[in-house]
Amino acid sequence: MLTDLADLTACAAALDAADPLAAVRDRFLLPDGVVYLDGNSLGALPAAVPAAVEDAVHRQWGTDLIRSWNANGWWEAPVRTGDAIGRLVGAAPGQVVAGDSTSVQLFNTLLAAARSRPGRRLLLTDPDHFPTDQYIADSVGRLLGLDVRRVPARDAAAVLAAEAGNVAVAAYAPVDYRTGELYDMAALTAAAHAAGALMHWDLCHAAGALPVELDAVEADFAVGCGYKYLSGGPGAPAFAYIAHRHQEGFDHPLTGWHGHAEPFAMAGTYTPAADVTRARIGTPALLSLIALEAALTAFDGVEMTAVRKKSLSLTGFFQECADLLLDGLGFTPATPREPERRGSQVALRHPEAYPLVAALTARGVIGDMRAPDLLRFGFNALYVTHADVLRAVRELRDIAVTGAHLAPEFRQRPTVT
């Protein structure tokens, strides 16, 4: 058991020295002196991205111009990038398309899922789900005449059993975006299937953060974002997973021309492509998509089991440091201690969460907060070190002890946090 700062310092050094992923940190361009624990909101810049984007701008767009659709593989980019994401979330090729935002992909896949269970009146989602997920579920429910019932993840299996035959889709996230609590994807998917419902997963806080096995757990549909643990850049394209067995019947509302069986026939009626390309919508934002594709090379040769092992080491070490250094300073843990119930972030509650996070940022330790009282720290195992973790908790302790966060400059709530 760690009992003092010297122990913690030595422990961090030892863990980092033994880290098999240590060299992967060099695949990211991190600013000097910054401890970045907000990769669960916007991943850091992968070193492969700038050259890829410069090439996309100057050579592909500027010189090859329209010819790039063929010459530089623009047309295939959504599925090519989708397959690269698929490798990180346990999806065999041909089931993932990258593009659009998570909100849009949610709407498209959730509505299609619900349509494929006609006669069922219920759509289950989580009251602790990220806001967009709840809003979109309500929108889909309204359009299709379904009732949207908010059931916490921990109770979902029981409700599915009680409402067997009545639930069209259960739409959940494996990781709670606030607390970082991790749920059992296999168990909930099985519960949905036992009730004859389809399982829709939002992987925003899971993809790239921990092993996800979409095919193995027999997930039906999933979406996720490209800019958190995948480090694809600000507003990077999202992705949608449509399991092979659902592609032929995928009856989605966003019938853009890129999903047509013969897009360049320019037909006046929509004939969907037979495969996952049906889930393409309109022309993808290629500069952002090319950045995401380049970013994904940071995972080359990296096993998600190794990512998970280091991630748990980082989050566990953060919790240990917090136990020792933040005791008595008004913080309450919000993230489960059991590794199997923890995603790749740790959240603490504190009534002064806003100014604390602002003061931390001023010292170069970047986390974020969620109203009203949650400090969130995300750990991307590809570039965060145990030394980062210790420095973050030490700075947080120093701020809380000295009251540095009570200075006026930290009390102004920014637009976006």
Place this chain on the structure above:
Amino acid sequence: MLTDLADLTACAAALDAADPLAAVRDRFLLPDGVVYLDGNSLGALPAAVPAAVEDAVHRQWGTDLIRSWNANGWWEAPVRTGDAIGRLVGAAPGQVVAGDSTSVQLFNTLLAAARSRPGRRLLLTDPDHFPTDQYIADSVGRLLGLDVRRVPARDAAAVLAAEAGNVAVAAYAPVDYRTGELYDMAALTAAAHAAGALMHWDLCHAAGALPVELDAVEADFAVGCGYKYLSGGPGAPAFAYIAHRHQEGFDHPLTGWHGHAEPFAMAGTYTPAADVTRARIGTPALLSLIALEAALTAFDGVEMTAVRKKSLSLTGFFQECADLLLDGLGFTPATPREPERRGSQVALRHPEAYPLVAALTARGVIGDMRAPDLLRFGFNALYVTHADVLRAVRELRDIAVTGAHLAPEFRQRPTVT
């Protein structure tokens, strides 16, 4: 009247010498030796873009990281860029949002428009509309239980009058994407309103190409793409216009969290923002959006009336050159001769359209084609010259006369054209 090649050459030189927009061409990075007449599909690279994108990647993303949402104006980018587009399409500030693809914006605005005319059973759209527009109209019609009737633009006013009281929305484009034919936005909008219907415009081939006066013609909703005449880059974000008077009642299906009245309250139910920010959906693809915003500076100080004047000069000159040089070579004009019926492109029909366009491309003259037999040439007045026009027609003549396009390498249809 121009009667021979010497005349045409002199004419092109004189027109270019007198062109008040000549200097604007320097705002674009055009490859040497290329005549680019495909700006109606993908606009050329504006010179302001590379530095803006590099700054977005290295400084904003790489260094400022998550702080950029506040520090670098990411949060406001969709409306800021929307307002910049609004200036080019006759929309006062606060009515345009940039983001997502045209297909997505179409769906969101068309469904909202139809919802605001309850009890009306018809949705009118153009059988010559771009495919996505027709597919999305069908999708919206199916979700809301409306009949979608395809009525050509030239007949729409009559059908609106005959079906007054029954049409919810008329969804048209001012410019036919194949022939370049231009329709009267004011007249069709008035006809829709006289029938109690709402008017929805797709400006993909109009925004940045010619003066559009959304406010003045009292358009209700509009969408458009960022990558054609706005030159925002491959798959640049689209935009949506929601007239001020419709914002409070804008009842859209894509209720992403960025459109919430208080997005960072992270509430479980959707309360839409009171203004145009309600039309925001999810997190925008910022690298692409920042490229688009930078691209729009190519219009700084440029009046759309001047763009229109030059555009008509370019398209008219193309038609004159084609009359003289392509006579008897199997081409049929597909674009109206009257300036008031012409957008900013000229299309020719020829049974060998594919290989002709491919052979032209090999000679550095880039246009495109649309199946089965249409050669399309788009003229962005910001960077195309009359000398470009003449060279294009001369090369086309030479290819057609010599049969150079019949070589095997030009007969292979590419994936995307």
